Amino acid sequence: xxxxxxxxxxxxxxxxxxxxxxxxxxxxxxxxxxxxxxxxxxxxxxxxxxxxxxxxxxxxxxxxxxxxxxxxxxxxxxxxxxxxxxxxxxxxxxxxxxxxxxxxxxxxxxxxxxxxxxxxxxxxxxxxxxxxxxxxxxxxxxxxxxxxxxxxxxxxxxxxxxxxxxxxxxxxxxxxxxxxxxxxxxxxxxxxxxxxxxxxxxxxxxxxxxxxxxxxxxxxxxxxxxxxxxxxxxxxxxxxxxxxxxxxxxxxxxxxxxxxxxxxxxxxxxxxxxxxxxxxxxxxxxxxxxxx
Amino acid sequence: xxxxxxxxxxxxxxxxxxxxxxxxxxxxxxxxxxxxxxxxxxxxxxxxxxxxxxxxxxxxxxxxxxxxxxxxxxxxxxxxxxxxxxxxxxxxxxxxxxxxxxxxxxxxxxxxxxxxxxxxxxxxxxxxxxxxxxxxxxxxxxxxxxxxxxxxxxxxxxxxxxxxxxxxxxxxxxxxxxxxxxxxxxxxxxxxxx
Numbered sequence: 313x314x315x316x317x318x319x320x321x322x323x324x325x326x327x328x329x330x331x332x333x334x335x336x337x338x339x340x341x342x343x344x345x346x347x348x349x350x351x352x353x354x355x356x357x358x359x360x361x362x363x364x365x366x367x368x369x370x371x372x373x374x375x376x377x378x379x380x381x382x383x384x385x386x387x388x389x390x391x392x393x394x395x396x397x398x399x400x401x402x403x404x405x406x407x408x409x410x411x412x413x414x415x416x417x418x419x420x421x422x423x424x425x426x427x428x429x430x431x432x433x434x435x436x437x438x439x440x441x442x443x444x445x446x447x448x449x450x451x452x453x454x455x456x457x458x459x460x461x462x463x464x465x466x467x468x469x470x471x472x473x474x475x476x477x478x479x480x481x482x483x484x485x486x487x488x489x490x491x492x493x494x495x496x497x498x499x500x501x502x503x504x505x506x507x508x509x510x511x512x513x514x515x516x517x518x519x520x521x522x523x524x525x526x527x528x529x530x531x532x533x534x535x536x537x538x539x540x541x542x543x544x545x546x547x548x549x550x551x552x553x554x555x556x557x558x559x560x561x562x563x564x565x566x567x568x569x570x571x572x573x574x575x576x577x578x579x580x581x582x583x584x585x586x587x588x589x590x591x592x593x594x595x596x597x598x599x600x601x602x603x604x
Numbered sequence: 605x606x607x608x609x610x611x612x613x614x615x616x617x618x619x620x621x622x623x624x625x626x627x628x629x630x631x632x633x634x635x636x637x638x639x640x641x642x643x644x645x646x647x648x649x650x651x652x653x654x655x656x657x658x659x660x661x662x663x664x665x666x667x668x669x670x671x672x673x674x675x676x677x678x679x680x681x682x683x684x685x686x687x688x689x690x691x692x693x694x695x696x697x698x699x700x701x702x703x704x705x706x707x708x709x710x711x712x713x714x715x716x717x718x719x720x721x722x723x724x725x726x727x728x729x730x731x732x733x734x735x736x737x738x739x740x741x742x743x744x745x746x747x748x749x750x751x752x753x754x755x756x757x758x759x760x761x762x763x764x765x766x767x768x769x770x771x772x773x774x775x776x777x778x779x780x781x782x783x784x785x786x787x788x789x790x791x792x793x794x795x796x797x798x
Binding site: 351354355358359361362365366369371372373374375376377409410412413414415417422423424426454455456459477478481482485486489492493494496532535536539543546547548549550552553554555583584585 | 660
């Protein structure tokens with residue numbers, strides 16, 4: 313895969329500076345929903361202008377270029393070690409060019425590696441599949457929205473939330489309420505019901521790989537997704553927490569089996585700068601197709 | 605409306621929650637590491653009196669022997685809540701720019717010492733970077749790294765909204781209270797149940 317590094321560099325550039333079409337469409341709808349001369353409309357207009365400039369200049373949409381998280385699907389026998397080596401080179405180069413901010417900090421000393429490389433950064437998730445092609449998806453998720461992500465353990469006394477879908481709904485709306493404008497809304501919730509603490513968060517974040525205009529296959533999850541968006545947009549939190557109509561752009565819900573004793577609801581809150589992209593690679597590592 | 609340097613107490617007290625301002629003058633970036641440093645008695649080689657601090661960790665690259673800011677939106681301000689009030693008092697800061705708003709301690713300090721909190725649009729790193737005309741200097745770069753250093757920025761028409769004023773009013777408190785009450789209502793409606 314001699315072209316791999318070049319392709320990943322291009323993936324990093326595009327992800328950092330351009331929003332996928334489904335996200336842009338949802339943001340345009342949100343902009344139209346805000347009343348004239350309102351603070352919400354001001355925020356949405358600045359957001360629209362920002363999207364345009366970043367796209368035209370290949371500069372980061374947001375200065376927090378986030379936790380660099382790769383999701384790779386590859387055939388059996390694929391060399392993961394070689395992939396990680398090339399991807400790390402691509403990340404360091406993207407940082408030097410300025411597609412990415414220097415975002416990897418030693419948690420003990422506070423030392424910034426300056427390259428985005430270090431223990432735990434970037435993040436790789438590998439999965440094998442039966443297809444012959446290699447697919448690489450990338451999410452750049454900033455710290456502001458990561459910090460308002462949340463995990464609930466049901467039953468929850470404070471929320472009067474039991475171990476059922478009503479309880480789940482109370483958790484999701486509480487997370488939106490607590491986030492206010494701190495997660496740079498209008499936001500998107502990736503949700504996982506069940507699992508353990510680690511897999512719950514992991515699967516909540518994986519939901520963010522879905523497109524905003526799709527729907528969960530399970531009818532009760534599909535209903536939950538629509539219902540939460542509708543309810544959350546009645547809270548009046550609005551873009552940036554300025555007050556307004558558009559608080560959430562979407563909810564992407566999933567479920568995992570759980571232990572009888574545990575019932576976690578995990579929420580990965582994504583900001584409006586919903587940076588997700590993906591590519592299908594050919595045998596040389598060249599980009600064959602963009603996925604979003 | 606315009607807000608131009610010098611940032612006097614009188615100018616700040618004349619502003620109110622909801623005012624949209626275009627700031628021209630100097631901004632100093634400062635976020636987590638800087639606030640902790642100042643709280644612990646750290647010294648600065650310049651004065652922050654009558655200045656505005658910007659909660660921001662920019663993307664800055666070296667270009668033609670100088671610095672160029674290529675992305676510079678606000679970071680979440682609430683993390684500085686334990687330190688901000690003391691820093692407003694001690695250093696005589698007149699304005700704080702960030703996102704997400706701050707708490708009651710900071711609100712009280714704003715009222716007492718004549719300071720305001722301005723909300724820039726989170727994530728709008730390009731729109732805001734365009735308002736930065738020049739990097740005048742950088743401090744604590746070696747110690748804290750690029751995103752956490754203090755960058756002295758010359759700005760022109762930097763857009764933000766006053767969300768906490770020097771009269772004890774906070775838009776964040778208002779929206780939080782209203783949305784909390786609204787949620788209580790929603791939970792009691794029959795349509796809440798799936």
